[in-house]
Amino acid sequence: MTLDKRLGQRFLPYGANYLDWSDMSELRHAIEQGVLFRYQTETESMADRLERRVGEQLGAGHVLAVHNCTEALRLALVSTRPRAGDVVYIPAVTFVAVAGAVLSTGLIPVPVDVDESFSLDASLLPPDAQRVVVAHMEGAVAPLPEGVPYVIEDAAQALGAAFPDGRHTGTRGYAGTFSFHHNKILTSGEGGLLVTNDPAAWQVMRCYHDHGSARVPGRYPTWNEGAYYGENFVTSEEVAAIQLQQFRHLDDILAGLERHYAITAQELPGRRDIGLVPRSAGDAKISLRLRLESRELRDAAVARLSTRGVAHWTLGKYFLPEHPVLTSRNSLYADGFPWNLADGVPRAISRDGFARTRSLLDRTLCVPLSPELTEAEQRVAAKTLRQTLESL
Numbered sequence: 001m002t003l004d005k006r007l008g009q010r011f012l013p014y015g016a017n018y019l020d021w022s023d024m025s026e027l028r029h030a031i032e033q034g035v036l037f038r039y040q041t042e043t044e045s046m047a048d049r050l051e052r053r054v055g056e057q058l059g060a061g062h063v064l065a066v067h068n069c070t071e072a073l074r075l076a077l078v079s080t081r082p083r084a085g086d087v088v089y090i091p092a093v094t095f096v097a098v099a100g101a102v103l104s105t106g107l108i109p110v111p112v113d114v115d116e117s118f119s120l121d122a123s124l125l126p127p128d129a130q131r132v133v134v135a136h137m138e139g140a141v142a143p144l145p146e147g148v149p150y151v152i153e154d155a156a157q158a159l160g161a162a163f164p165d166g167r168h169t170g171t172r173g174y175a176g177t178f179s180f181h182h183n184k185i186l187t188s189g190e191g192g193l194l195v196t197n198d199p200a201a202w203q204v205m206r207c208y209h210d211h212g213s214a215r216v217p218g219r220y221p222t223w224n225e226g227a228y229y230g231e232n233f234v235t236s237e238e239v240a241a242i243q244l245q246q247f248r249h250l251d252d253i254l255a256g257l258e259r260h261y262a263i264t265a266q267e268l269p270g271r272r273d274i275g276l277v278p279r280s281a282g283d284a285k286i287s288l289r290l291r292l293e294s295r296e297l298r299d300a301a302v303a304r305l306s307t308r309g310v311a312h313w314t315l316g317k318y319f320l321p322e323h324p325v326l327t328s329r330n331s332l333y334a335d336g337f338p339w340n341l342a343d344g345v346p347r348a349i350s351r352d353g354f355a356r357t358r359s360l361l362d363r364t365l366c367v368p369l370s371p372e373l374t375e376a377e378q379r380v381a382a383k384t385l386r387q388t389l390e391s392l
């Protein structure tokens with residue numbers, strides 16, 4: 001494939017570039033076994049292997065594979081045994097799946113303003129906050145609030161990132177969630193993982209994700225006295241097999257991102273009006289975040305990058321206080337559930353009506369990095385970026 005073609009594909013991100021028939025031994029094995037249901041296999045299932053591997057690699061006590069990160073968030077929330085209508089504080093800047101997961105669990109999302117790096121600003125939380133979702137956006141490690149009983153780390157965009165103490169994102173809170181959607185660091189098209197260090201919580205999650213049953217692999221499920229209802233979030237063997245293949249490449253992908261981040265950051269033009277937003281050492285460096293002096297300059301940069309075919313994105317789409325799902329307070333339930341329980345709950349929490357966050361979002365521009373490129377190729381990409389920014 002020519003370099004132009006490969007650079008042109010930069011939007012096809014990360015793990016997807018490592019899908020290759022010559023490297024699919026786990027998937028081949030799952031197909032040859034002829035059993036794609038995880039609780040029907042004679043030997044250790046692919047899903048078991050995946051959960052074991054993730055536990056080892058991330059240092060997570062207990063792991064559960066599900067269909068996507070939204071399910072993982074729902075499962076984490078419901079396992080806290082909330083009352084319908086309880087509040088969950090979420091970042092004002094994150095993917096709307098977080099709000100959807102909260103609402104579909106019968107809870108009320110309250111967006112909380114974020115700091116310079118778009119992480120939830122824990123200093124704004126009320127002292128009696130019970131449930132908080134923190135999102136590690138674009139691989140940026142967000143600090144966790146202290147003294148909150150249930151902190152759920154949404155690490156959908158931050159698989160393999162690490163806190164300053166070396167622990168991996170997703171493993172420090174009550175629970176952590178990960179996504180294998182096409183646009184994430186590793187992919188199986190769709191896919192999700194839930195991790196927790198709390199064995200009792202894991203038992204609850206495991207039951208709920210399998211119809212509320214106390215399943216023994218290989219047998220029809222059973223329900224204990226006092227069983228509660230559940231749903232079906234059980235993953236399948238072919239998906240777990242692809243995720244195992246993807247996990248073999250995680251370290252390479254993270255190292256490639258690290259390398260290409262350094263190459264690209266070094267090439268940036270020395271303009272006073274275009275700055276690089278610093279990243280911390282443990283971030284999964286899936287993108288370079290640029291902060292420009294004005295929205296006009298940012299929009300001009302977006303237009304110029306588009307013309308030159310340089311992949312980029314902006315983050316305004318993640319601003320939840322103006323998202324229709326939250327502003328409309330609509331529901332498919334005839335009584336408006338769970339919004340009908342939201343009387344007296346604030347619509348959002350911000351110091352300044354989100355003025356500063358809006359301004360930051362309007363001036364931010366992100367350039368994705370491509371771990372699969374060679375260093376030479378990344379240098380070419382970085383030069384194109386520099387020339388484009390210099391031409392503004």
Ligand SMILES: *Cc1c(COP(=O)(O)O)cnc(C)c1O
Pocket residue numbers: 067068069070071094095097098135137154156157178179180181190191192
């Ligand atoms: C992608 C994403 C999700 C949802 O993940 P799915 O696997 O698509 O359900 C949730 N939160 C964040 C921050 C995401 O980027």
